[in-house]
Amino acid sequence: MKPAKKPDKPGQPERILPKQGGYRKLKSFQIAELIYDGTVCFCNRFIDRRSRTHDQMVQAARSGRQNIAEGSVVSRTSKKMELKLTNVANASLEELLLDYEDYLRQNKLVQWDKNSPEALRVRGKYKSDVSAASDVSDVYDFTTAAAEVTANTLICLIHQATYLLKRQIQRLEEDFLEQGGITERLYRERVKVREAAGVPETPQAPQCPRCGKVMVRRVAGRGPHKGQPFWGCSGYPDCTGTRPADQGGPANNPDESNFQHEGGEA
Ligand SMILES: [Zn+2]
Secondary structure (H helix, E strand, C coil), X not given: CCCCCCCCCCCCCCCCCCCCCCHHHCHHHHHHHHHHHHHHHHHHHHCCCCCHHHHHHHHHHHHHHXXXXXXXXXXXXXXXXXXXXXXXXXXXXXXXXXXXHHHHHHCCCCCCCCCCHHHHHHHHHHHHCCCCCCCCCCCCCCCCCCHXXXXXXXXXXXXXXXXXXXXXXXXXXXXXXXXCCHHHHHHHHHXXXXXXXXCCCCCCCCECCCCCCEEEEEECCCCCCCCCEEEXXXXXXXXXXXXXXXXXXXXXXXXXXXXXXXXXXX
């Protein structure tokens, strides 16, 4: 084992990303919320409510928004978890992007070129829009524009969001390399050793969304979910953080499952 690195230099500028919990100020959160709201509107107007596509698109959009927020909340306790959640957010939005492209192709509608005047207009609107995402004025005409325009507008916005998320991921990876906590450094060493030995990484239990401690598999003993498994904080009873059973853990190897949508498909 290598000797532990020296502690981080004091006074180093590390506040590139907002403070923990400051996600409402994150540009990626704001645009992901706009995409979520726009997708709910699009699906209600143009996709059969009873279809799987309707659910999948709304869930992907929600997962994008939600994982950005959760990633920001765990930022202080675990860079590793923040990185993981930010990656899930990005993957969810990439999946949603494909859904919109499918919609256009299958309905014989035109997908805008990314440098078309229409796409440039959406980007210009996004860049000049300083309002919060929860703006009620429907700047992008989600409630009135035709399906082709709405889908293309959302595609443009998703490209903006994934661009921001990829930059965030890159920065987190850099921060992580320089400032990763001791457990995270040890974890990385272990992964390297395993990879060198050709042993695949075992899926990890998730970390508590409240305090960052590792979670343990539990079964509800009472209440409406009696008998059903869930993740509980190992710090219980001091911490009562929980996660749904389908988040992380051996039952949900990310290589096999789709993406980690809340309440997603089994
Ligand atoms: Zn906890």
